[in-house]
Amino acid sequence: MFxxxxxxxxxxxxxxxxxxxxxxxxxGFDPKEYADMLAVCFLTADTPWTKKVLPPEDSKLIYxxxxxxxxxxxxxxxxHNQVAVICIRGTVGNKESWLENFHAGMIPxxxxxxxxxxxxxxxRFAKDSNxxxxxxxxxxxxxxxxxxxxKIKDCYKQxxxxxxxxxxxxxxxxxxxxxxxxxxxxxxDFPKDIRFKTYSSAAPKPGNLYYAYDYDFITRNGWGFxxxxxxxxxxxxxxxxxxxxxxxxxxxxxxIKSAVRKQSLPVRIVVNYMFGRLDNSSKRASRRMQRVLxxxxxxxxKKTLPEYKLPALVHSHNYAPAxxxxxxxxxxxxxxxxxxDGKNIFVHHAYDPYRYLLERDFME
Numbered sequence: 367m368f369x370x371x372x373x374x375x376x377x378x379x380x381x382x383x384x385x386x387x388x389x390x391x392x393x394g395f396d397p398k399e400y401a402d403m404l405a406v407c408f409l410t411a412d413t414p415w416t417k418k419v420l421p422p423e424d425s426k427l428i429y430x431x432x433x434x435x436x437x438x439x440x441x442x443x444x445x446h447n448q449v450a451v452i453c454i455r456g457t458v459g460n461k462e463s464w465l466e467n468f469h470a471g472m473i474p475x476x477x478x479x480x481x482x483x484x485x486x487x488x489x490r491f492a493k494d495s496n497x498x499x500x501x502x503x504x505x506x507x508x509x510x511x512x513x514x515x516x517k518i519k520d521c522y523k524q525x526x527x528x529x530x531x532x533x534x535x536x537x538x539x540x541x542x543x544x545x546x547x548x549x550x551x552x553x554x555d556f557p558k559d560i561r562f563k564t565y566s567s568a569a570p571k572p573g574n575l576y577y578a579y580d581y582d583f584i585t586r587n588g589w590g591f592x593x594x595x596x597x598x599x600x601x602x603x604x605x606x607x608x609x610x611x612x613x614x615x616x617x618x619x620x621x622i623k624s625a626v627r628k629q630s631l632p633v634r635i636v637v638n639y640m641f642g643r644l645d646n647s648s649k650r651a652s653r654r655m656q657r658v659l660x661x662x663x664x665x666x667x668k669k670t671l672p673e674y675k676l677p678a679l680v681h682s683h684n685y686a687p688a689x690x691x692x693x694x695x696x697x698x699x700x701x702x703x704x705x706x707d708g709k710n711i712f713v714h715h716a717y718d719p720y721r722y723l724l725e726r727d728f729m730e
Contacts, residue, residue, distance in 0.1 A: 390448045391528035391563050393588030395692050397728035399530075400593060401721065403451070403565045406443055407534035408717045410455040419717060425451070429517060435509030436466040436502070436670060438540070442517055445530065450521045452514060454506075454533035454540045462670050467536055467570070469502030469667055470604040471660020472685075473677040475546075475577050480675035481508045490550035491543055491573070492580035498680050499543060499573035500604065501660060503536070505667075505674065507543045514544065515556065522557045531564045535600055535715065538569025538592070542581055542688050549584045564590040564689070568715055570603045571685040574612070578688035585689065592689035595723055597696055597704075597714035605655060606685035609648045619645075655683040694723035 402422035409419055409427070421427070422445065429442035437458050443451040457463045473479075475497035478488045487508035491499055518529065531548075533541040545564045548556075564585060569592050572581075581590065594601045610619040660679045668674060704719045713719070 390446060391530070391561055393563075395588070395591050395690070397724060400565050400567075400591070400692070401724055401729070402445070403453070403530060403532040404534065404567055404717065404720055404724070406441070406451055406453045407456070407532060407537060407567060410439070410441060410453070410537075431510070431513050434513075435506055436667070437463040438466075438506045438509050440510055440514065442521075444526075448526060449528045449530060450518075450526045451530045451532060452518075452544070454510070454531075454537035454544065456533060456535035456537040463536070465663065465667055465670070466502040466506060467604075468659060469500075469505070469663040470683075470685075471501045471656050471663070471676075471679045472498040472574065472682050473501045473504060473679060475499045475573060475580075477677050479508070479677040480673065481505075482671070482673035487511070488552060489547055490552070491546040492577050493550075494576045494580055497573060497577040497580055498682055498684075499577055500539065500571075500685075501664075501676065501679075502667075503539050503543055503572060504677075505671075506536075506540045507547055510540075510544070511547060515548075515551070515553065518548075518560070519555070519557070522560065527557070527559060528561045529563070531562060532567065533569070534567040534720075535569065538566035539572050541566045542569065542572040545590065546577075546581055546584065562589065566590075566592045566689055568593065568595065568598055568600055568720065569689075570600055571606065571687050573686070573688070574682060574684045575686040578686045581688040582690070588690070590689045591692050592687060593692045593694065593720070593724075595694045595696070595714050595720055597700070597719070599711070600715050601687065604659070604683075604685050606683065607648060607652050607655065608684045609652050609682070610645055611649070611652075612682055612684040649681075652681065652683045656681070659683075694720065694727055696723065697726050 405419045405422055409421060425443050425445045427441055427443050431440050433439050437460060439455045441453045443453065445451050457467060475491040476495060478486055481487045491497065531541045531545050541564055545562060548562065613619060656679050664676045704713055706713050
């Protein structure tokens, strides 16, 4: 009798196992999964390059946030019933949204700043104090994080433990920092057994090399990807400049002065002159970028968010890409299908070229 009852229960137990935690979201780049995330990204419906896109099968938009910060917004989807998708909207066609991209002064990846008179935003995006991140996209995370965390907790209570974080363009850049924020969140009530997978599509560089190291470590073994069309200029931004201050210690530049002292006077004069010209000019350029893209853009952002207080800027502008690269390489007919008309600078950044190359390079 017991054996017969157990046999009757096996199909039910099997059904439960197939829908339990850990069976839905798997590591590794999945072209079909990214194709669905790309569609979800463009269903935000109001980016300048949006076209009408069909939603993925077995998915449903269940929440759309209000606009916060510099016109940031995010959507929450269910995907195959047991996975939730956090999709961050990209740049929209107004100056405030673009200001967020250009507010590119670097700030520490660990810190606190004032979002408004009632909100101090405490954040950690990396363990390493040498990690720096983009000020504008940190501001975006600050404006979205509370709402995102609350919805994650709601989903968790309903039995959803697997989450995909995604975004295209600006949304992709913010997706890096949001993933890092959730890794190090200082919240004892935040669930510990959640699994995150990140698809950062056409994303600019979110921080410096030490931030990228940390992001790649926390998403190791196939849980964090950046997808790039090699014709697309957006993933090449922001401006990046490496100086001798950006190298690990120890490095040979630390000892160049003492090494040169051992040389003859003519050699000392030539080497000091050449090294000084190179080192000082790069440091001046780095300071100029921080001054223009950090402090000056901050004064403009303050006109929209008067209570926002910029964290202290750092002496670096050495941006680096993060995430496992998934390269979409143009095919022989690509430039015929997506020609540059002399005006549309986003021709290679839109849905159609990304979807076309994904199908040709990974799905045929």
